[in-house]
Amino acid sequence: MKILTGNDLKSGAVIWWDGENWSLHVDAAADVGIHGEEILAREEALRRVNVPYIIDGEATADGVRPAHIKDRVRALGPTVRPDLTIKPLNAQALDWII
Amino acid sequence: MYSYDQYDQQMVDARVAEFRDQAHRRLEGKLTEDQFKPLRLMNGLYLQLHAYMLRVAIPYGTLNSRQMTALGDIADKYDRGYGHFTTRQNLQYNWIKLEDAADILADLAKVEMHAIQTSGNCIRNISSDHFAGAAADELVDPRPYAELLRQWSSFHPEFTYLPRKFKIAVIAAEKDRAAMRLHDIGIQIIEKDGEQGGEIGARFYVGGGMGRTPMIAPMIRDFVPLDQLITYSEACLRVYNRYGRRDNKYKARIKILVHELGAEEYTRQVEQEFAHMLDQGVEPPREELERIKPFFDDPAFEDGAKHVDRSDPDFALWVDRNTHRHKHDSYVSAVISLKPVGGIPGDATGEQIRIMARLAKQYSFDELRIMHTQNVVLPHVKIEDLHALWTALDAADLGAPNMDSIEDMIACPGLDYCALANARSIPLAQRISEKFDASGKTEKLGELKLKISGCINACGHHHAGHIGILGVDRKGVENYQLSLGGSEAEDTSLAKITGPGFTEDGVIEAVEKVTDVYLDAREDGERFLDTYRRIGMAPFKEALYD
Amino acid sequence: MTNPDLGTSPDEVQFRFRDDEPADHGTVTVDACCDQTNATAVRIEPGDDARTLLPFLDRLALIEVNFPAYGDGRGYSSARILREAGYAGELRAVGDVLIDQLSHMRRCGFDAFAPDQRLDEDDAARAFATWDNVYQRTVDGRKTIQETRHE
Ligand code: HEM
Ligand code: SF4
Numbered sequence: 001m002k003i004l005t006g007n008d009l010k011s012g013a014v015i016w017w018d019g020e021n022w023s024l025h026v027d028a029a030a031d032v033g034i035h036g037e038e039i040l041a042r043e044e045a046l047r048r049v050n051v052p053y054i055i056d057g058e059a060t061a062d063g064v065r066p067a068h069i070k071d072r073v074r075a076l077g078p079t080v081r082p083d084l085t086i087k088p089l090n091a092q093a094l095d096w097i098i
Numbered sequence: 099m100y101s102y103d104q105y106d107q108q109m110v111d112a113r114v115a116e117f118r119d120q121a122h123r124r125l126e127g128k129l130t131e132d133q134f135k136p137l138r139l140m141n142g143l144y145l146q147l148h149a150y151m152l153r154v155a156i157p158y159g160t161l162n163s164r165q166m167t168a169l170g171d172i173a174d175k176y177d178r179g180y181g182h183f184t185t186r187q188n189l190q191y192n193w194i195k196l197e198d199a200a201d202i203l204a205d206l207a208k209v210e211m212h213a214i215q216t217s218g219n220c221i222r223n224i225s226s227d228h229f230a231g232a233a234a235d236e237l238v239d240p241r242p243y244a245e246l247l248r249q250w251s252s253f254h255p256e257f258t259y260l261p262r263k264f265k266i267a268v269i270a271a272e273k274d275r276a277a278m279r280l281h282d283i284g285i286q287i288i289e290k291d292g293e294q295g296g297e298i299g300a301r302f303y304v305g306g307g308m309g310r311t312p313m314i315a316p317m318i319r320d321f322v323p324l325d326q327l328i329t330y331s332e333a334c335l336r337v338y339n340r341y342g343r344r345d346n347k348y349k350a351r352i353k354i355l356v357h358e359l360g361a362e363e364y365t366r367q368v369e370q371e372f373a374h375m376l377d378q379g380v381e382p383p384r385e386e387l388e389r390i391k392p393f394f395d396d397p398a399f400e401d402g403a404k405h406v407d408r409s410d411p412d413f414a415l416w417v418d419r420n421t422h423r424h425k426h427d428s429y430v431s432a433v434i435s436l437k438p439v440g441g442i443p444g445d446a447t448g449e450q451i452r453i454m455a456r457l458a459k460q461y462s463f464d465e466l467r468i469m470h471t472q473n474v475v476l477p478h479v480k481i482e483d484l485h486a487l488w489t490a491l492d493a494a495d496l497g498a499p500n501m502d503s504i505e506d507m508i509a510c511p512g513l514d515y516c517a518l519a520n521a522r523s524i525p526l527a528q529r530i531s532e533k534f535d536a537s538g539k540t541e542k543l544g545e546l547k548l549k550i551s552g553c554i555n556a557c558g559h560h561h562a563g564h565i566g567i568l569g570v571d572r573k574g575v576e577n578y579q580l581s582l583g584g585s586e587a588e589d590t591s592l593a594k595i596t597g598p599g600f601t602e603d604g605v606i607e608a609v610e611k612v613t614d615v616y617l618d619a620r621e622d623g624e625r626f627l628d629t630y631r632r633i634g635m636a637p638f639k640e641a642l643y644d
Numbered sequence: 645m646t647n648p649d650l651g652t653s654p655d656e657v658q659f660r661f662r663d664d665e666p667a668d669h670g671t672v673t674v675d676a677c678c679d680q681t682n683a684t685a686v687r688i689e690p691g692d693d694a695r696t697l698l699p700f701l702d703r704l705a706l707i708e709v710n711f712p713a714y715g716d717g718r719g720y721s722s723a724r725i726l727r728e729a730g731y732a733g734e735l736r737a738v739g740d741v742l743i744d745q746l747s748h749m750r751r752c753g754f755d756a757f758a759p760d761q762r763l764d765e766d767d768a769a770r771a772f773a774t775w776d777n778v779y780q781r782t783v784d785g786r787k788t789i790q791e792t793r794h795e
Contacts, residue, residue: 010125011195012149047127051145068574070513074147078514080442080524084178084193105777105789116774120744123767136715137744219715249779249790255751256724256782259717339721344690378728380781382790389793 001031001059004040005071006052014074015049016064022049024086026075027063062096072097099160099465100245100393102210109252110207113214117141118200125196140220140258142213143199146517150194152202153216158226158244158268159187159468161211163455166466168209170451176202181451182515183436183444185508185559186265187225187468188216192515214252219260221251221335225267227275228469231394232431232477234423238298240270240287242390243327246382247285250328257335261342262350264335265307277470277586279315280306280562282352283334290321299323304334304364305356308556312592313353316361318368326372329381333372337364397463402428403482416488416499421479428481432462434474434491435498435506439535440528443509444472446496453494461487470559471508473501504539504546504613505531508559512552512569513576519552521569521576526550529606543613546626549584562586564627565612566593567605578605582612582638583630594635597643611641655708655738655758659746659768662734662755667706677704687738694722701731709754711739720752727753727783743767747774753783 003026004017015022017039019030032039036054043049056067066072077085079094087093102110117137124134138144142153154169161169169189173181176198177191184190194202206212216223224244231239247266251257257264267276270287278284284303289296299321306315322330341359343349356364404427408414421430434454437443446454454474458466461483462476469475479487491497500506507530510516512523527550534540549563553570560566566581577599584593600608613626615638620629630638657666671687672680674696685706688694697707707726709719723735736756737749743763750772777789 007145007149010197012145012193014148044131047125050131069576070147070517070519073513077148078192079522080514080528103793105792108776109779109789112774112776116744119767119770128764128767133742219717252779253748253775254780255748255778256720257717258748259715259720259745261717336721340693340718344716344718374728378781382781382788383794385794386790 001057001064002033002036002054003029003057003064003066004032004036004052004054005029005066005074006040006044006049009047009050012050016075017043017049017052026057026066029057029064031057031059065096069097099162100157100241100390106249107207107210110210110212110214113141113212113253114200114203114207117203121196121200136218138199139218140215141199141203142216143194143196144217146192147513147515148193150196150199151515152191152194152199152213153184154189154191154206154211154213155216155223156187156189156211156468157248158224158230158241159228159470160226160230160241161466161468162464163459163466165209165211166455166458167452168205168211170448170455172202172205173448173451175205180445180447182442182511183446183468183472183474185470185472185510185557186223187228187470188223189468190511192511217263218258219262219264220258221254221260221264221266224248224251225265225276225281225470227269227271228467228475229275229422229431229477230270230467231396232422232424232429233271233273234425235273236271236425237289238270238287239394240268241394242387243270243285243287243300243324244268245390245393246328246387247331250331250382254335257339260335260339261344262347262352264338264352266331272588274586274588274590275470277559277562277590278306279303279590280308280312280559280586281315282307283331284315285327288321297323300327300330302330302334304368305353305361307351307353308559308561309351310348310554310556311351311353312556312561313357314590314592315353316356318361318365324387325381325384326376327381329375330368330372332380333368333375336371336375337367341367396426397465397478399426399429399478400480402480404428406481406484410485412492412499413485413488416497417484419499419503420501421484422475424478426478429478430481430484432476432479432484432487433469433501434476434496435500436473436496437500437506437531438495438498439505440532442524443507443527446474450494450496453490454496457487457490471501471506473506500540502545502547503541504534504543504548504565507531507548507550508563509550510552510558512550512558516552516557518555519569520554520571521552521578523550523552523558523567523569526567526578526602526606529602530609533606533610539613542617544625546613547585548609559586560584561592562590563593564625564630565609567609570599572599576602578602580605580608580612580642582635583627585627596635596639608642612638615641655736656762657736657756657758658762659757659772660734660755661750664734666756667734669706671706671708688719688722690716690718692722694725695729697726698729701726701729701733704731704733706734706736707731708736708738708758711737711741711745714740714742714745720748723749723752723754724783743771746771751775751778751780751782751784751786
């Protein structure tokens, strides 16, 4: 699947396009098919996202998994600070990145 | 240390106002990201993997406890409770909001700090010897010259859109503790015999750097009189601004220009421009240097004990490892390691930062230094106070006795934080320090500089490590190249790659193997680097790949 | 500061800090300027060596320095070099000239600005006034902070 990501302009937080809005959770990411560019152009112009881009992802039993490790790090947080990831209480969460 | 007058303060305040306006225009949509990016970068604001990142300048690595406290407070107030000290003697915050950035700059300005020119294609923060003004072996304190250069390079109207970033280091000792020859300009303050005895001047090395094409700067002028220091720098920069390559970002650093023209031709052009500039009156009045110098006068040192009580072996070890000879024999410079075993190299919590500030106030005439090895120095500690200092540091998890050992590695943020990374650096650093600490080998290895970068940009100085590790991307999987034989000291050399790369586990094992080769082969008093230079790559390769 | 009526000059000059009449000719390239003895207006591109114009400065009334992209800073050196050589005519920054470059350009000797995209007047006024004081001696003749300190 093709998913969209970028950062929130004001806070810098990593965000994912859920089909209608931008979410902090990669699991909410929607498959945009061939409409990525169009959505990005519109959303960027509205300043609802900063430096957005399209990536490949995979819908798995555990949720949406970005194809590249860099985007998995973005989705979760730094592997060396589990306490600062978006799943601080889930010790297995880090395994998902690698 | 230097303290702002109304003009310096006004410049920084003006910049805060300017940036507030720029950030406002961005949030309003008057600036596109493409237009805003270079402006935020000039103020040290990057967009990284998790949020905006703010890089704060610590000019020539010197700061006082009030400034250090402010850095700790900002970590707690605007970030997530910590900061990362970098190889460029700066501090980075990883979780900054654009909305807050101008307020942070305003908080910094209140303590005479800023993030000006910590990024972008301009002259960056000037770095220097972290033991400046304290080391027994220095000719003079290099910081007055660094301060002169700081003023000159701040908001330089001609050199704000250079082909690429530009880094300057200034030292004034034969021992190089600032990787001077790996900078775009390295300046060594030297003395030569003049008519009235010794005359102080500046030796210029130009065109060093790391990144994807590491180069050691050649010397282009062995003596520039001090009253021409700025003029000569200006000439070096103008030739670069006009002729540095702009067609390819990877060939845009001055090292490529110097390399392509040849040091001789580059020098000729600089000398020509210099001759012209001498008539332009760009040099600040000589009195300015004289005004700056007293800011760096020695504090009121007092005689006291020259030795410590070594009855506590842990303390004695820390003293042996983490203190450096001071020009006054009742003092030492004490290194606070930000490399606890298994920790994140260079990270400190807001609370730790404030503790270091407090200890500097109590024991080091209010002064601290940031080292390019991502540690902190208290430059002037009375030998009698060392035990009390160590006790306080140890209680704050800041007492690791590992300076210049394999555990004192440099590691860039890597894929845990950095958008350009290929692989993670920090977990490697953590695992290696744990492993060597557990086996007790750290001690046996003595001085061994391990440096880790998460990509070819070389922020972790891997080219200059006795052992270097470079993260690469191998079909989407982290992979690591090992290199040996680099140095960023006065015997500067570039490390050579051992051969094919390794997995994360593999490279840790490889580090272990090369240290074993060293332990077997070393002769009396040899460091890892010395042994490598004597026996060459072959025995290491054999151990790694056969 | 704004001059709405600029004759036949091809660029729209938005800001001008001169009292004389603007030159009303189109510019020629640096090469053409060296060959053509009657050209009075020339345009420098980033790759041109501004010093090739030095023999002709007397007859030039307008030198445009083009910034095809704001990030290419060679034009700042070109401008300073021309002023250092005594050029007193109009020095105009054209092309990708944005708000945040104005104050530095002014310091390097530009006295006219013809941005590709018209700039917000208020933002520009603020930008021109950015620095109450300056650290570097340049061709704008401003006294530096260091000079002020030691008066
Ligand atoms: C996380 C954000 C960072 C980014 C995006 C970044 C980016 C870069 C890039 C692109 C280069 C190569 C420049 C070139 O060769 O033209 C570079 C070099 C360098 N960076 Fe970083 N860096 C980051 C963090 C750091 C940190 C944390 C440190 C200190 C620990 C650091 C210190 C350096 C040094 C010393 C160099 C080598 C300078 C040279 O090439 O001569 N950087 N950085
Ligand atoms: S070396 Fe690469 S990965 Fe490491 S901080 Fe620099 S740019 Fe990022």
